[in-house]
Every structure is written in C-alpha cells, then in structure tokens.
Amino acid sequence: MxxxxxxxxxxxxxxxxxxxxxxxxxxxxxxxxxxxxxxxxxxxxxxxxxxxxxxxxxxxxxxxxxxxxxxxxxxxxxxxxxxxxxxxxxxxxxxxxxxxxxxxxFRREDYNWLQVDFTPWGDQGNVENNFNVLRHSIIHRQVVTFEYYSGMGEKTKRCIWPYRLVFKGKAWYVEGYCLLRKAIRLFKLTRIRQIEQREEGFQIEVLEEKRKEVKEQPETKPEGNLISIRLWVSKTLAYRIYDEFEVEQVKLLEDGNFQVDLDYIEYPEDDWLYHYLLSFGKEIEVKSPESVRIKLKENIQAILQFYNEAGALQK
CATH class of the missing domain: 1.10.10.10 (Winged helix-like DNA-binding domain superfamily/Winged helix DNA-binding domain)
Structure with missing residues (x-):
C-alpha cells in the first residue's frame, strides 16, 4: 500500500x-x-x-x-x-x-495496449463479491467466515485467516489458515457462500509461522485412487483437445482423430472423473484401463435407466 x-x-x-x-x-x-x-x-x-x-x-x-x-x-x-x-x-x-x-x-499514451480478463463467461457476481471481501480482509488482516461446499456437495462453516488470493487452473482461490481444520487450505471462490468479514483481526506474523509449520493441503483437491488413462477422442472435438490438455498428452492419429494419454497425477478415479468423461458424449472412448471402461458404462446405463423410469412415470 x-x-x-x-x-x-x-x-x-x-x-x-x-x-x-x-x-x-x-x-x-x-x-x-x-x-x-x-x-x-x-x-x-x-x-x-x-x-x-x-x-x-x-x-x-x-x-x-x-x-x-x-x-x-x-x-x-x-x-x-x-x-x-x-x-x-x-x-x-x-x-x-x-x-x-x-x-x-509517465506521459504515456500507450498504456492501454493490453487487456487482461480473468473472469469466466457467464454470471459470476458471487465470485466478484467474494473476491472483493477477501481482498479487503487480506489487506486489513481481518478474520473471514463463510459457508463452503466441497466437491462432493458437503457444506461446512469455515472461519479463516486469509493470506492471499490465487488464480490457478482457470479459477480463483483464497489461501488461508482454516480454524476448523487447523491447517493451511485453498478454498475455491465459486464454492463460497454467505461470506462475512469479521471485526476481529489476526497477526500476519502468526499466520506466516503456521504456513511454515503446516503442509499445504488444497481444500478442492479431488480424492481417490490415482490412475493413468488412454482415450480416443473424435476430431470433431479438436477445440476441446487443445483447450483442456497439454500438447505432450495428445497424439494426432492418421485418420485425424486423437489419442490422449492422461497423467495419473491429475486424474483421480472418482465421480468427478466420470462426470468429466461423460461431458464428451459419444465422441470419446476409454481405451484403458478396463476398470474405467466398465465403470463408465455403468454410469451410462444408470443414466439411461433413470430416463426410462422417469419417462414411465410421466405416462
């Protein structure tokens, strides 16, 4: 300042x-x-x-x-x-x-040569409000409380000492010391509701010490068994290939379609993974491992059964 x-x-x-x-x-x-x-x-x-x-x-x-x-x-x-x-x-x-x-x-007329926009498409009013409250709380070293929804939909009440705002992986996070977990955590701003800046403050020196003592464990990291996956992806989804995967993970096949090899570090085997694969529709095929192929088919069959039963009830 x-x-x-x-x-x-x-x-x-x-x-x-x-x-x-x-x-x-x-x-x-x-x-x-x-x-x-x-x-x-x-x-x-x-x-x-x-x-x-x-x-x-x-x-x-x-x-x-x-x-x-x-x-x-x-x-x-x-x-x-x-x-x-x-x-x-x-x-x-x-x-x-x-x-x-x-x-x-500076007597400069060329300072508007660049426009940087971190905001995603669509209505993100909640994120903007969360960002502004957290920014003010970080600068003035004030405690923040909010409701937080995990990746599994679990709601918890959190009270944190906010340390900094982080933009990573196309999303905003706040890093801070969580009084509930007694640990340094990352909270995704889109999952924060009912945020409130409290009057009580905290000492930045104490927070710095806790950051040194406690190993950072991101609040939003999906849990599960980490695996490697090989995918076949239709060339009709080329725009998603180059938006969502690293060049080193993608191999262009002779027929114009793609083979994608996903590093096990980034893709845990849980519901999040299958929801993501289903978002590709029929333009994707899991080549390996077989366990993922089987579970993906089970998810598809469950969806089909749900719509069949819903249709029967409507009749």
Missing part, C-alpha cells in the same frame, strides 16, 4: 502548487509522521520535494520535474503499468484509477 501512496503523493504534487502534510494525512487516513516518512523516501529516490514551514508554507515539488527521467526507467514503467493492468482485471476499481493516473504521470 505504501508504494501506491507514494505514487499518489507524487501525482498530487505534480498537479498542485503546494499542499500541507495535514491535508495529505487526512486524504490517505494516516498520521502526519507517516507522510513525512513518505516524503523522506521520495527524496531519497531522487524526487526533488521541498517543505516550507510557517504561514503560507507547505509541501511542493520542483517545477518542471518529470518523473520518468529521474525515478523509473522505461522498462520499469512498463512493468508497473503491466502489473496494474493485471490487477485491474480482478475488478479492483482503485487499480484502474491508479493505472490512468500513472499513465498520465
């Missing part, structure tokens, strides 16, 4: 003739002592800041000073703007404002 405040102070000084430490302290909701420390930091970085005491005094910056010539190289400017563009994609509106201000501050 200090870095963002420093940039904001420089931006204000470049656009105002003079301000007071008290005015800056009230704007950023910090003490005047903190503002003076920020000014010392900026001066040490080569920013020509002047302070005049007494009636009509205040804080000012050398007229004609240009930030990009003495503070940051062009490459460093690009890195900062790129980072803010990535943060803007999370929906953090303050970062969008900072991005516009820094673009002006």
């Amino acid at each position: 200090q870095v963002e405040r420093l940039f904001e102070i420089v931006f204000i000084l470049l656009h105002k003739e003079k301000v007071t430490a008290k005015w800056l302290a009230e704007k950023f909701e910090v003490s005047t002592r903190t503002i003076y420390r920020d000014l010392d930091t900026l001066s040490s970085a080569g920013i020509p800041i002047y302070t005049n005491k007494g009636n009509g005094g205040g804080i000012s910056i050398l007229e004609g000073f240009k930030l990009e010539k003495t503070f940051l190289s062009e490459a460093e400017q690009n890195d900062i703007l790129f980072g803010l563009q990535c943060l803007e994609a999370t929906g953090y509106t303050e970062r969008s404002q900072a991005l516009n201000k820094l673009g002006q501050l």
